Structure formats: C-alpha cells, structure tokens
Amino acid sequence: MRGALVLxxxxxxxxxxxxxxxxxxxxxxxxxxxxxxxxxxxxxRRKSLRSTTRHVVLADGRRFKLPTEMRLDRxxxxxTVLPGLDRILAAERL
Numbered sequence: 001m002r003g004a005l006v007l008x009x010x011x012x013x014x015x016x017x018x019x020x021x022x023x024x025x026x027x028x029x030x031x032x033x034x035x036x037x038x039x040x041x042x043x044x045r046r047k048s049l050r051s052t053t054r055h056v057v058l059a060d061g062r063r064f065k066l067p068t069e070m071r072l073d074r075x076x077x078x079x080t081v082l083p084g085l086d087r088i089l090a091a092e093r094l
Contacts, residue, residue: 024084033078033094035059039066056088064088 038057043050054066064079064086066072076094081087 020084024082024087027082027084029080029089030083031078031080033076035076036072036074038074039072062086 035058036056037059040055040057040063041052042055043052045051052068054068055063056066056072057063064081066088070088070091072091078092078094079088080090082089
C-alpha cells in the first residue's frame with residue numbers, strides 16, 4: 001500500500017511538472033517581430049554559488065528568459081520563442 005502511494009505521488013509530480021513543456025512542444029516555436037524595451041539581470045547567491053538570470057522586457061509588457069550565450073539590446077527584433085515556457089530560441093535584429 002505504501003509503495004503504491006509513493007508511485008502515485010511520484011508519477012503525479014512528474015506529470016504536473018511536465019505539462020508546460022509538453023504544451024510548448026505541441027504548440028511549437030513561434031516567430032514574432034517585437035520591440036525590446038528593457039534588459040533585466042538578477043543575481044542570486046547560495047552559499048558559494050552565484051547565478052545570474054537575464055530577462056528581456058518587450059514593449060507589450062511580456063518577459064522572456066534570455067539564454068546566457070545570446071546578446072540583445074533595445075530596439076526591434078525578430079524572435080523565435082517558445083510561448084509556453086517564455087524562452088527565446090533565436091534572435092535576429094530588424
């Protein structure tokens with residue numbers, strides 16, 4: 001009985017965390033022409049580990065997480081995004 005409960009809870013957790021990724025995969029990437037208004041960078045520290053998360057804020061108010069290897073500045077861009085996960089896959093300056 002206890003093993004079945006662990007199995008059910010473990011499976012439910014995996015399904016719940018994978019729903020957003022499955023939805024983004026089903027929708028596929030979308031290409032949008034947007035205007036980048038602002039670049040945000042937030043640094044977090046945990047013990048001796050440091051991590052920086054970067055976001056872009058668009059003119060329409062949406063925020064997307066920016067990959068570490070990607071460099072953007074303010075202005076018009078053509079972005080390939082995964083809308084369900086708010087991730088930028090590719091960027092081209094307009």
